[in-house]
Amino acid sequence: MSLPLNLKRLEAESIGIIREVTAEFRNPVMLYSIGKDSGVMLHLAMKASYPSKIPFPLLHVDTKWKFDAMIRHRDQIAERYDIKLLVYTNPEGLARGINPIASGSQLHTQVMKTEALKQALDKWGFDAAFGGARRDEEKSRAKERVFSFRSVGHVWDPRNQRPELWQLYNTKITKGETIRVFPLSNWTELDIWRYTRAENIPVVPLYFAAPRPIVKRDGLLIMRDDDRMPLLPGEIEETRMVRFRSLGCYPLSAAIESTAATLDDIIDETTASRTSERSGRLIDSDESASMEKKKREGYF
Amino acid sequence: MNSTPLRFLTCGSVDDGKSTLIGRLLYDTKQIMQDQLAALECDSRKHGTTGVDIDLALLVDGLETEREQGITIDVAYRSFATPRRAFIVADTPGHEQYTRNMATGASNSDVAVILIDARKGVLTQTRRHSYICTLLGLRNIIVAVNKIDLVGYSGECFHHIVGDYLGFAKALGISSITAIPVSARFGDNVTQPSVNMCWYDGPTLLDHLESLDVHQELDEKPLRFPVQWVNRPSLDFRGFSGTLASGTVKRGDRVVVAASGTSSTVMRIVTADGDLMQARSGDAVTLTLADEIDIARGDVIALSNSRPDVVDQFAAHVLWMTQDEMLPGRSYMMRIGTKYVPARVTALKHKVEVNTLEHIAAETLGLNEIGFCNLSTSVPVALDSYVDNRATGSFILIDRFTNETAGAGMIAFGLRRSTNIHRQSVLVDKLARERMNGHRPAILWFTGLSGSGKSTIASILERDLHARGVHTYMLDGDNVRHGLNRDLGFTDVDRVENIRRVGEVAKLFVDAGMIVLCSFISPFRAERQMVRELVGAEEFVEIFINTPLEECMRRDPKGLYARAKEGKIKVFTGIDSPYEAPERPDIVVDASFGDADAAALRILNSLIERSILG
Numbered sequence: 001m002s003l004p005l006n007l008k009r010l011e012a013e014s015i016g017i018i019r020e021v022t023a024e025f026r027n028p029v030m031l032y033s034i035g036k037d038s039g040v041m042l043h044l045a046m047k048a049s050y051p052s053k054i055p056f057p058l059l060h061v062d063t064k065w066k067f068d069a070m071i072r073h074r075d076q077i078a079e080r081y082d083i084k085l086l087v088y089t090n091p092e093g094l095a096r097g098i099n100p101i102a103s104g105s106q107l108h109t110q111v112m113k114t115e116a117l118k119q120a121l122d123k124w125g126f127d128a129a130f131g132g133a134r135r136d137e138e139k140s141r142a143k144e145r146v147f148s149f150r151s152v153g154h155v156w157d158p159r160n161q162r163p164e165l166w167q168l169y170n171t172k173i174t175k176g177e178t179i180r181v182f183p184l185s186n187w188t189e190l191d192i193w194r195y196t197r198a199e200n201i202p203v204v205p206l207y208f209a210a211p212r213p214i215v216k217r218d219g220l221l222i223m224r225d226d227d228r229m230p231l232l233p234g235e236i237e238e239t240r241m242v243r244f245r246s247l248g249c250y251p252l253s254a255a256i257e258s259t260a261a262t263l264d265d266i267i268d269e270t271t272a273s274r275t276s277e278r279s280g281r282l283i284d285s286d287e288s289a290s291m292e293k294k295k296r297e298g299y300f
Numbered sequence: 301m302n303s304t305p306l307r308f309l310t311c312g313s314v315d316d317g318k319s320t321l322i323g324r325l326l327y328d329t330k331q332i333m334q335d336q337l338a339a340l341e342c343d344s345r346k347h348g349t350t351g352v353d354i355d356l357a358l359l360v361d362g363l364e365t366e367r368e369q370g371i372t373i374d375v376a377y378r379s380f381a382t383p384r385r386a387f388i389v390a391d392t393p394g395h396e397q398y399t400r401n402m403a404t405g406a407s408n409s410d411v412a413v414i415l416i417d418a419r420k421g422v423l424t425q426t427r428r429h430s431y432i433c434t435l436l437g438l439r440n441i442i443v444a445v446n447k448i449d450l451v452g453y454s455g456e457c458f459h460h461i462v463g464d465y466l467g468f469a470k471a472l473g474i475s476s477i478t479a480i481p482v483s484a485r486f487g488d489n490v491t492q493p494s495v496n497m498c499w500y501d502g503p504t505l506l507d508h509l510e511s512l513d514v515h516q517e518l519d520e521k522p523l524r525f526p527v528q529w530v531n532r533p534s535l536d537f538r539g540f541s542g543t544l545a546s547g548t549v550k551r552g553d554r555v556v557v558a559a560s561g562t563s564s565t566v567m568r569i570v571t572a573d574g575d576l577m578q579a580r581s582g583d584a585v586t587l588t589l590a591d592e593i594d595i596a597r598g599d600v601i602a603l604s605n606s607r608p609d610v611v612d613q614f615a616a617h618v619l620w621m622t623q624d625e626m627l628p629g630r631s632y633m634m635r636i637g638t639k640y641v642p643a644r645v646t647a648l649k650h651k652v653e654v655n656t657l658e659h660i661a662a663e664t665l666g667l668n669e670i671g672f673c674n675l676s677t678s679v680p681v682a683l684d685s686y687v688d689n690r691a692t693g694s695f696i697l698i699d700r701f702t703n704e705t706a707g708a709g710m711i712a713f714g715l716r717r718s719t720n721i722h723r724q725s726v727l728v729d730k731l732a733r734e735r736m737n738g739h740r741p742a743i744l745w746f747t748g749l750s751g752s753g754k755s756t757i758a759s760i761l762e763r764d765l766h767a768r769g770v771h772t773y774m775l776d777g778d779n780v781r782h783g784l785n786r787d788l789g790f791t792d793v794d795r796v797e798n799i800r801r802v803g804e805v806a807k808l809f810v811d812a813g814m815i816v817l818c819s820f821i822s823p824f825r826a827e828r829q830m831v832r833e834l835v836g837a838e839e840f841v842e843i844f845i846n847t848p849l850e851e852c853m854r855r856d857p858k859g860l861y862a863r864a865k866e867g868k869i870k871v872f873t874g875i876d877s878p879y880e881a882p883e884r885p886d887i888v889v890d891a892s893f894g895d896a897d898a899a900a901l902r903i904l905n906s907l908i909e910r911s912i913l914g
Contacts, residue, residue, distance in 0.1 A: 005304060006304050006305065006386065009304045009582060011584070012543055012582055012583055012584040015543075015584040016528065016542075016543045016584055019528045019529045019541055019542070019584075020528065020638075022529055023528055023529040023597050023638070046572060047571070047572040047573075048541075048584070049531075050570070050571070050572035050586070051531070051533050051537060051539070051570065051586075052531055052532070052533035053533065135376075135377045135378070135379070136378070136379045142376040142377055142378055143375065143376045143377075162704065162705040163400045163401060163403070163404045163621055163705050163708070164404055164705075165403060165404050165407040165408075165694065165696060165705075165708045166407045166408065166690065166691065166694045167408075167691075168635050168636075168694065168695065168696045168708075170635065170696060170698055170703070170705045172633065172640075172698055172703040173703060174703060177703075185377070186305075186377070186379070186388060188379050188381075
């Protein structure tokens with residue numbers, strides 16, 4: 001099946017962005033969150049590099065609270081695309097026992113994701129990092145550049161971003177500065193699913209509806225992926241037909257009730273949906289401007 | 301929906317209601333999700349300006365600070381779709397200091413929606429934005445006369461504003477203008493025809509956007525393939541990866557590398573989904589050629605029979621986007637296509653006053669100013685005029701020290717001058733002179749504040765070098781200004797030109813095999829870097845005479861500091877004009893060196909260590 005023109009154009013634009021980084025940066029890395037966007041981005045990296053192998057590694061920042069199915073998917077994917085996989089966990093956070101349940105989502109995200117990411121970038125000395133963020137995801141991301149400049153210490157200053165005209169990306173940085181690169185900037189959630197279907201890109205099975213062990217907490221459907229999440233008084237675990245629109249740490253990712261069991265079903269459901277994709281992400285709703293705040297601190 | 305999204309930008313003055321209009325489009329086309337609506341209702345109560353109604357502008361004003369100030373400070377890109385078409389809208393700010401962002405939005409858009417507040421009519425900002433849109437090649441302009449509800453849905457008011465606008469637009473040569481009266485707040489003529497304006501029978505804004513034909517015919521233009529990356533997985537495969545900026549390419553096509561003129565034949569058009577027979581504009585592919593010819597990132601591949609200009613001088617409109625003003629003569633890093641090349645503005649022909657389109661003489665360009673310039677690059681580059689090809693006719697200028705994107709340019713035409721001046725080949729070269737002299741040539745560049753001791757140390761060093769039989773010459777700031785640079789003053793522009801000329805003269809002396817001692821305050825890093833690049837790093841020794849300002853002022857050998865403090869000398873380095881100390885000088889002379897004789901001796905020893913002297 002040949003790609004519809006709009007996907008073909010998005011694909012070509014993303015390939016162009018990825019090649020730009022390959023050509024200009026000393027030591028790039030691709031951030032891999034195991035989600036559907038990461039899957040598309042990795043697939044595009046393969047296409048951008050072909051017939052060369054992907055000339056940069058994948059980095060997964062592991063909070064140790066991802067769904068088990070995600071970790072299995074991650075390892076299979078690295079093998080399938082023949083790419084070097086780096087996994088990093090914040091050792092201090094691990095030693096302090098930071099976790100999303102007892103420490104709260106804010107502290108957990110700060111220490112195990114934002115801090116961990118900065119540590120990992122410093123550890124390997126990466127000068128450019130690809131992220132799978134899309135402009136349609138969230139308000140502050142709508143303003144993000146494709147090449148997003150970070151000063152020393154990974155600081156994002158929304159007032160000090162370089163104007164991006166045409167496709168003339170300014171890739172110049174000096175020591176200690178880095179660039180985050182977003183090849184999927186102009187994709188929408190539906191584009192991602194349609195492309196995933198057209199290209200047969202493997203996704204974590206959690207995106208498809210299945211009967212799963214669910215606890216209802218604060219009105220959200222949380223899946224008990226292992227026994228580290230104790231039931232609160234009055235809570236019961238029940239089996240429900242659910243799927244996930246967005247994947248993160250399992251206690252922080254709410255499921256939706258759904259019977260969408262195939263990519264076609266998901267595309268139909270997304271088209272008809274009246275809630276946003278990140279509505280199930282507990283870390284976004286801490287406060288209204290919280291994504292911007294996290295981004296300033298170095299979060300993707 | 302098998303088409304590419306229509307990309308449009310909204311622009312206008314700050315309170316014209318751009319964000320509200322986009323919010324309205326998103327809301328009416330059902331892009332707003334329930335949870336976002338809940339957040340919006342909560343935000344409206346906190347920051348809203350619309351009383352009990354929800355404030356649609358808050359949907360698009362993304363960043364925390366601007367939400368509090370009620371202004372949009374950046375470019376935001378939003379997607380929405382109707383059953384007929386998908387859209388990407390760039391929301392761009394109206395504040396004058398953010399004009400650069402508007403140009404950013406315009407550079408990647410097909411259409412501009414220019415908002416005019418019905419109560420205020422055509423403003424300075426309206427003119428500025430219209431001019432930028434046309435400068436960036438937008439041929440379709442939609443004029444949305446907003447807040448029409450606040451003038452009682454008056455047709456007279458609408459026609460009056462449209463008349464004003466057309467008068468201005470005619471001078472700009474905009475080919476297609478559609479004017480629509482709207483109320484973004486109440487939705488009139490945005491997505492639904494208004495019941496309040498029976499005098500208007502044109503399309504709604506959304507109707508018009510859905511039906512607009514913006515086909516660019518990029519396929520029919522000549523092939524331009526900027527090589528982005530040399531793809532070399534193994535010794536048997538050498539491909540050139542990139543995206544076709546325009547035109548088409550087929551297997552077997554005879555192609556040339558524009559800059560070198562070397563030619564070959566396209567063997568394969570490789571993609572991860574298999575080889576193609578033909579690729580067209582916008583396709584990201586990898587080409588392999590029949591012959592092993594020299595191609596690198598930045599080269600442009602074209603068909604033999606329709607090549608781009610290859611020149612090292614050209615004329616262009618430049619929009620300046622940073623606080624540090626554009627100085628003719630200063631070296632910037634230019635990015636054109638996939639190539640980075642050092643470039644200078646050789647002449648600022650005129651500045652454009654955007655309100656009146658008048659041409660004004662100017663020496664520099666400040667933030668948000670637009671000028672028509674001649675530029676020169678250090679090597680010839682392949683280019684087209686911007687009207688012919690946006691991709692090969694546009695460039696950005698990067699500040700070489702801060703790496704900021706300082707300017708954006710649209711090429712008007714290449715200047716043929718460069719091709720008519722051929723270099724004379726010579727029989728005795730620099731190397732031959734070096735052998736005869738017994739030492740290598742070099743520029744010893746003394747930089748530091750006035751009174752720091754540059755000339756004193758340089759003179760002693762020259763005496764000592766001369767005594768060793770070294771061929772030397774001294775270029776001194778004061779002396780040069782009596783002759784060669786008599787016409788220059790002390791403005792930033794003239795200081796840059798002063799150093800450029802001295803650099804060129806010093807380069808001739810280096811070519812003549814001599815060690816040339818240059819003693820100049822030379823306050824700006826960029827110009828010292830420029831001289832270094834004129835001759836090559838191994839022939840340039842930067843000597844920083846690091847005498848503290850207080851000490852220089854105490855010495856004040858020429859009485860200049862005293863006069864500067866009395867205000868009798870304007871723009872005096874160290875007093876009211878900056879000195880940018882070298883970041884990595886080759887030699888630093890400070891108090892620890894002892895007196896001038898000792899300093900000269902240590903510099904001489906350093907020249908021996910650098911094997912400049914035998």
